[in-house]
Amino acid sequence: MRADVISFLFTLLALTLGLQGLLEHIAGNMSRVNRTYWAFVTALSIVLIPVQGIPVARWLASINASVSIPLLTMLLNGIWARSSGAPLMDGKSRRTAWIFGLTGGLFLYPMALGWGSFDPYEPGYGSVWLLLSFMGLTLLLLQRKNLFGAVLVVAILAYDLHLLESRNVWDYFVDPLYALSSFVALIVPFSKKASHHTTHQKELPRQNPLNSESGKTITPNRDFQCLPFVEEKAIGWRE
Amino acid sequence: MKSRHAAGLMIVACLLYSWAILQTASSPFSSSPAFAVTNFPRPSAEEQRPFFSEGFITPSVHGMTVHSGSICELSGGILASVWYGGSREGGQDVCVYFSSRSPGEGGEWNNPKSIVSRDSASEELNRYIKKVGNPVIFSNSGQKLWLLYVSVSLGGWSGSSLNLKTSEDCGITWSRSVRLILNPFFNVSELVRNRPLPLAGGGFAIPIYHEFLGRFPEVLWLSQGSPGSPAAYRKSRMAGGRSYIQPSLVPLDAHNAAAFYRNMTPERSVAMATTCNAGLSWSQPRSVDLPNPNSALHAILMPGGQILMAFNDSRKERDNLRLAISDDKGEDWKRIATLENSEGAEFSYPYLVRDHGGLTHLVYTWRRKRIKHIVFNDAWVQRQMKSATP
Numbered sequence: 065m066r067a068d069v070i071s072f073l074f075t076l077l078a079l080t081l082g083l084q085g086l087l088e089h090i091a092g093n094m095s096r097v098n099r100t101y102w103a104f105v106t107a108l109s110i111v112l113i114p115v116q117g118i119p120v121a122r123w124l125a126s127i128n129a130s131v132s133i134p135l136l137t138m139l140l141n142g143i144w145a146r147s148s149g150a151p152l153m154d155g156k157s158r159r160t161a162w163i164f165g166l167t168g169g170l171f172l173y174p175m176a177l178g179w180g181s182f183d184p185y186e187p188g189y190g191s192v193w194l195l196l197s198f199m200g201l202t203l204l205l206l207q208r209k210n211l212f213g214a215v216l217v218v219a220i221l222a223y224d225l226h227l228l229e230s231r232n233v234w235d236y237f238v239d240p241l242y243a244l245s246s247f248v249a250l251i252v253p254f255s256k257k258a259s260h261h262t263t264h265q266k267e268l269p270r271q272n273p274l275n276s277e278s279g280k281t282i283t284p285n286r287d288f289q290c291l292p293f294v295e296e297k298a299i300g301w302r303e
Numbered sequence: 304m305k306s307r308h309a310a311g312l313m314i315v316a317c318l319l320y321s322w323a324i325l326q327t328a329s330s331p332f333s334s335s336p337a338f339a340v341t342n343f344p345r346p347s348a349e350e351q352r353p354f355f356s357e358g359f360i361t362p363s364v365h366g367m368t369v370h371s372g373s374i375c376e377l378s379g380g381i382l383a384s385v386w387y388g389g390s391r392e393g394g395q396d397v398c399v400y401f402s403s404r405s406p407g408e409g410g411e412w413n414n415p416k417s418i419v420s421r422d423s424a425s426e427e428l429n430r431y432i433k434k435v436g437n438p439v440i441f442s443n444s445g446q447k448l449w450l451l452y453v454s455v456s457l458g459g460w461s462g463s464s465l466n467l468k469t470s471e472d473c474g475i476t477w478s479r480s481v482r483l484i485l486n487p488f489f490n491v492s493e494l495v496r497n498r499p500l501p502l503a504g505g506g507f508a509i510p511i512y513h514e515f516l517g518r519f520p521e522v523l524w525l526s527q528g529s530p531g532s533p534a535a536y537r538k539s540r541m542a543g544g545r546s547y548i549q550p551s552l553v554p555l556d557a558h559n560a561a562a563f564y565r566n567m568t569p570e571r572s573v574a575m576a577t578t579c580n581a582g583l584s585w586s587q588p589r590s591v592d593l594p595n596p597n598s599a600l601h602a603i604l605m606p607g608g609q610i611l612m613a614f615n616d617s618r619k620e621r622d623n624l625r626l627a628i629s630d631d632k633g634e635d636w637k638r639i640a641t642l643e644n645s646e647g648a649e650f651s652y653p654y655l656v657r658d659h660g661g662l663t664h665l666v667y668t669w670r671r672k673r674i675k676h677i678v679f680n681d682a683w684v685q686r687q688m689k690s691a692t693p
Contacts, residue, residue: 068429068482118431126430126456127489176487178517181543185487189537190327199320206313209304214312220319224326230484231535233323240488 071130071229076111076121078131081139083107088146100147130228130235133219134161134212135242157211162246164212169243172234188234195233331526332537336581337503338554339443351682360384360402360412360666360674368392369400370651371437371496372666372674376658377473378446380406384666385418385438385450386674392436393459395421399438399452401474412676418477419468424454427480428466431456436463437494439509443501447527448474451495451509461515463494465523467534485523485538491515496599497551498656499525500560500582508582510562511538512548518567519543520550522582541585547574551602553610553633557581561633563602563612564588566595571618573600575633593627593636594618602633603655603663606681612636613653613665624650624667628688639687642677643669 087103094102111121118126137153138161145151153161176185187194198216205213216237222228223236230236327333361369369388377383382404389397399419404412425432436453448470453463466480485493492515499509502524509523520541528534541550547564554560558581564574573595574588593614598621600614609628616625616638623644627636642665643650653667662678669675 072429116431118425122429123431126432130484173488177515178513178519178543178545181540183521183538183540186537186539188487190330190332192324192327195320195324195327199316202316202320203313206304206309206316209306209309211304213309213316214304217312217316217319220316220323224319224322229482231537232484232487234487235484238487 067226067229070227072122072125074131074136074228075125078136078139079111079121079124080104080107081136081143083110085139085142085146096147096149100143130230130239132239132242133222133236134165134215135239135245137161137215137218138245153211160205160210160212161215162249165238165242165246166250168238169240169246172238173240173243185232185234188232198233198237331504331506331535332524334504336508336524336583337557338508338560338581339501339503340554340557351680353683353686354680355678355683357675357677359669360676361386361388361415363673366390368671369674370668370671372652372668373439373654374656374664374666374676375441376656377403377442377448380658380660381473382658382664383440383448383474384412384674384676385440387436387438393434395434397421397435399435399450403474418450418474419452419480424466424480428454428482433457436460437496439495439497439499441499441507443507447471450477453494460494461492463492464490465493465495465511483523483536486513496549496652497601498654500552500554503557508552510550510552512550514548517543518545518548520547520562520564539583541576542588547588549599551600552582553602553604555604555608555632561610563600563633565597565599566590567597571595571597573614591633591636596620599652601653601655603657605684608632611655611663611684613655613667615651621649621651622646624653626687628684628691637688637691639684639691
C-alpha cells in the first residue's frame with residue numbers, strides 16, 4: 065500500500081478518536097457502551113463527510129503530514145478509559161507521555177522553523193546518535209516499568225515499517241498536535257491547581273481539603289482532566 | 304507492567320532499534336558526498352565564432368501569466384523546460400507546463416502541455432491542493448527526468464510543500480506525485496527554485512529554501528533510488544535566520560562550491576557562502592558587490608573556473624536583467640551584458656544550464672507573459688568580457 069494512503073489512514077483514525085472523545089464528553093448521561101458506540105459511529109461519519117468533494121479527514125491530512133504514534137496511543141488510551149472505566153496507561157506513564165511530547169516539541173519546532181543555525185530535524189533522517197538516544201530512553205522507561213516505553217517501541221516499529229509518509233524518525237515520535245496537547249495537559253491542571261489553592265486558602269483557611277471522611281489522605285487525579293479524551297469521569301479521584 | 308513483560312519489551316526494543324540503525328548505516332547518505340564534476344568536450348573559445356540567439360519557449364497567450372522557468376538537457380541533445388502558468392500567480396487554474404525541443408539551432412519548442420494541475424496533484428497526493436507553483440526539472444543520466452514542484456494546501460507560498468514526479472520517456476508520461484516530508488511543523492514552507500547539482504555517487508544536491516517564520520536556504524539530498532522504489536531523501540540547513548533564500552549552487556570541484564543567495568534584508572545585495580565538504584556545511588553568508596532587489600538570481604560554472612551570473616542589476620526593481628562574470632570564485636564581478644532593460648517591465652527568475660555541446664542556455668520570465676530562452680557560446684562570453692565594465 066502506498067505511503068500516503070497508510071498515512072491518511074493514520075490521520076483518519078486519529079481524527080475519529082479525537083472527535084469520539086469530544087462526543088463522549090458531550091453525551092455524558094448515556095450508558096457507557098451506548099455512548100462509546102454512538103460516539104464512534106458519529107465521529108467516523110463526520111470525518112468521512114465530503115466537503116468540496118474531499119472527506120474531512122483528508123482535509124486534516126492536507127495540512128498535517130502525519131500523526132505521531134504517541135498521540136495516537138494517548139487518544140486510544142483516552143477512549144479506552146472512557147468506555148471501560150480503566151485506562152490502559154497508568155498516571156505515571158501518561159505523565160511521561162505528556163512530558164515527552166512537550167519536551168520534544170519545545171526542542172524540535174523553534175529550531176526547525178529557523179531559530180538558529182542548527183536544525184534538530186535533520187538528524188531524524190538517519191542519525192545513529194539520535195536513534196541511540198531514543199533507544200536509551202525507551203530502555204530506561206521499560207526498566208522502570210513505565211508503559212510509555214512500550215509506546216516508544218511501537219513508534220520505532222512503525223518507523224522500521226515506514227508506516228507514515230515521512231522518512232524522518234522525529235515524525236513517528238512527536239507531532240505538533242501532540243506537543244500542543246502535552247502543553248495543555250501539563251500546564252492547565254497546574255494553573256488550575258495553583259488557582260484553586262489560592263482561592264481555597266482565602267475562603268477556608270482552617271479546613272484541610274485533602275482529608276476524606278474516612279480519614280485517609282486523597283489526592284486529585286492529576287492526569288489532565290482538561291482534555292476531552294482523557295478519562296475525567298471514568299477515574300475521578302483516586303487514592 | 305510485570306518484570307517479564309518489561310524484559311521482553313526491552314529485547315524487542317533492542318532488535319527494532321538495531322534494525323533502524325542498520326538501515327541508517329546502509330542508506331545512500333551514509334558516505335560523504337562529492338559533486339559530479341562534468342567536463343563537457345568543447346571547442347576553445349578562440350576557435351569559435353561568437354554565437355547568440357534568443358527566442359521564446361511559450362507562445363503568447365492573452366491573459367496568461369507565466370513564471371519560474373527551468374530547463375535541462377536530455378539524451379541526444381534534447382532540451383526540456385517547465386514553468387507554471389495561469390490567469391495569475393497563485394490562481395487555482397495555474398498548471399505546471401512542459402515543453403521540449405529537438406537539438407539544432409533552428410529547433411522549435413513543442414506546444415506546451417500541462418503535466419501538473421491543482422486537480423491532478425490533489426488526486427495523486429491524496430490531499431487537498433489549493434495551488435501549484437515553482438517547478439524545477441533535472442536529469443543526470445539524460446534519460447530519467449525529475450520534476451520537483453511546489454504545492455500549497457493552506458495559506459500562501461509560506462505554506463508550500465515539495466512534491467516529486469519522474470519520467471522515464473523524456474517527459475511523455477509521468478509517475479504519480481510523491482510528497483516530500485521536509486519539515487516537522489505541518490510540513491510547511493519548503494520551496495525550490497534553482498538548479499540541482501548531480502552527485503558523484505548518483506543522486507542530487509538540490510538547493511531549496513524555507514520561508515515561514517524563518518527564511519533560510521537548505522539543501523535537499525536526493526538519491527536516485529532503484530527502479531520501482533521511491534527515492535530516499537534528507538535535507539540539511541545552509542544558514543539560519545530570516546535573510547537569505549533561493550540559493551544558487553556552483554560546484555567548483557568535487558568538494559568545493561559557492562552558493563549565491565537572494566537577499567531579503569534591507570541591504571539589498573547578493574550574498575554568498577562557500578563549502579569545502581560538498582555542501583555538508585556552509586560558511587556564514589556575506590554580501591558581494593552586486594545589487595539584489597529581493598529577486599531570484601542564478602549562477603553557473605564556466606570553462607576555466609569562471610562563474611557566470613544572471614541577475615537583476617538593481618536594488619529595487621526587476622526591470623533589467625544582466626550577466627556578470629567572476630574570475631575569482633565570486634569575490635569580484637564584471638558586468639558583461641545587458642539582456643533586458645525596460646522601465647516598469649519585469650524580467651526575473653533566470654535559470655542557467657550548459658549543454659554537452661558547450662552552449663549556455665538561459666531561460667527567464669519575460670514581462671510575466673512568456674518564458675524567454677537565450678543561447679550563447681563561450682566565444683560570445685569572451686567577446687563580451689573584452690568590452691566589460693567592472
